[in-house]
Amino acid sequence: MVGYAKGRVRREDIIAAAAAAYGESGYRQASLRDIARRVGISHSGLLYHFPTKEALLTAVLERRDAVDAARERLHGPPGAAVLRSMVSLAAHNTDHPAIVELYSRLAAEAVSPDHPAHGYFARHYRRARDLVRASFTAMAEAGELRDGVDPDRAATVFIALMDGLQVQWLTSPDEVDMTATLRTHLATLLRDGS
Amino acid sequence: MVGYAKGRVRREDIIAAAAAAYGESGYRQASLRDIARRVGISHSGLLYHFPTKEALLTAVLERRDAVDAARERLHGPPGAAVLRSMVSLAAHNTDHPAIVELYSRLAAEAVSPDHPAHGYFARHYRRARDLVRASFTAMAEAGELRDGVDPDRAATVFIALMDGLQVQWLTSPDEVDMTATLRTHLATLLRDGS
DNA sequence: CCTACCGATCGGTAGG
DNA sequence: CCTACCGATCGGTAGG
Incomplete structure (x- = not known):
């Protein structure tokens, strides 16, 4: 339970760091090592949470969609x-x-x-x-x-x-x-x- | 004279190839090796004509400005x-x-x-x-x-x-x-x- | 999650 | 213009 919650928080941290990196450098230019550095883990530690670079992009876009959907209910x-x-x-x-x-x-x-x-x-x-x-x-x-x-x-x-x-x-x-x-x-x- | 003209043509070829590569991949993602390949020379041959990657970008933008200036006279x-x-x-x-x-x-x-x-x-x-x-x-x-x-x-x-x-x-x-x-x-x- | 590593690719330089 | 090379960096894997 505690372990699961920690993993979820870590995943969210990684997604936020990736979104920041994509904004600054674009997706292709942003490196897994840079994103991992922002979170304080190694780049292969990052790949433990997201198996490929593309899987991380997908996660970033899905989180944006979730945020947008929450707002959409407002209008x-x-x-x-x-x-x-x-x-x-x-x-x-x-x-x-x-x-x-x-x-x-x-x-x-x-x-x-x-x-x-x-x-x-x-x-x-x-x-x-x-x-x-x-x-x-x-x-x-x-x-x-x-x-x-x-x-x-x-x-x-x-x-x-x-x-x-x-x-x-x-x-x-x-x-x-x-x-x-x-x-x-x-x-x-x-x-x-x- | 003939040598100079050839050099100028080659430079124009490189600029056109670079513009194409920047369009497809962006500036940072486009590699000197890819641009050189389009022109049929080595990537260090390209650096003989343009000393750095950034010098080539400058040349591409200057050529765009020259084309735009020629059109601007029309309106x-x-x-x-x-x-x-x-x-x-x-x-x-x-x-x-x-x-x-x-x-x-x-x-x-x-x-x-x-x-x-x-x-x-x-x-x-x-x-x-x-x-x-x-x-x-x-x-x-x-x-x-x-x-x-x-x-x-x-x-x-x-x-x-x-x-x-x-x-x-x-x-x-x-x-x-x-x-x-x-x-x-x-x-x-x-x-x-x- | 880490260390250690892989093959591939990068921009640029040396020396011709 | 070329060959040969440099140090740096990349995404991903092995093995723990």
Whole structure:
């Protein structure tokens, strides 16, 4: 029991250290030795917990999904509330650059179809677009969107905007305000502009 | 003379091969041996032309700047024409994924301040935002923009949108239309919506 | 979990 | 431009 609990904590430590390393160096560039060093064990000690480098990446992505799923319950059905919660997420991210780096670096690395996280990001983008599109559609039906705003295109724009802002902000934190830019963009799409 | 010309051609070959490798693997992951293999020389033969790995990266970025400068003369003063030429660029990029990969991968890698291309991308983003902002400002003064569209924020949005679309498109080419999405977005900002 | 090791690969240098 | 080499580092395995 005690041994099991200790193992679980150690695994969580390793996953957190790996996420940090992937954010700083990318997945391929991050070494098992560096991650192990952050946790205070040898690199083969790490391989006792995760049999391969790729298994550790999978664990990192699964933990992110678990965190996201826990948050997703907060914003319920598609609609304006979803978009507001995504703006809140951007505000939250402004105080947590490590998470932003993790996603931005892995997403760019995983454009190659042979990257082990490629499928993960393809699904991630599709789900995000679907959720945002459904939200814009609900808003259009409620008469909240300006005429001529297409929910499908607006969804692709919104997701791309969030991603592009992250890279620009990481590169030049003082010159880009993610939250305000997103908020202003959304106002542009609303009938009453508020 | 003949020797010099041959050397120049060889250098151009190496730069092109390096750009391809950076697009596929990123700068840090791309090896001198792989790049040399593409050109048909040894990796130390490559180091005869470029003394360090970083010198080769600098050469790749300088060549991109030279190509961009040649194109820039085409779109003249800030204004709607600049934005149209950027949409054309997106259309052009749709047929040249290698260039898109090069930029997307290097930009994400270079968010770290200690990356050798960090300064390059910080300048690149600043210049792009300035040009687009000046263009939106000119359009606002000509009465072409909808009320409430702020040129400064619209510029950040436009650049972020272009970048974010590229990663989404590279990940799922069949699910994202970069050109149409950009065009639709621009129409949203215009007074007459055309 | 560790030590000790493997084969492979890396950027760069020496010397021609 | 090449061959030959350097020290460093990589992911993974053997054996405990």
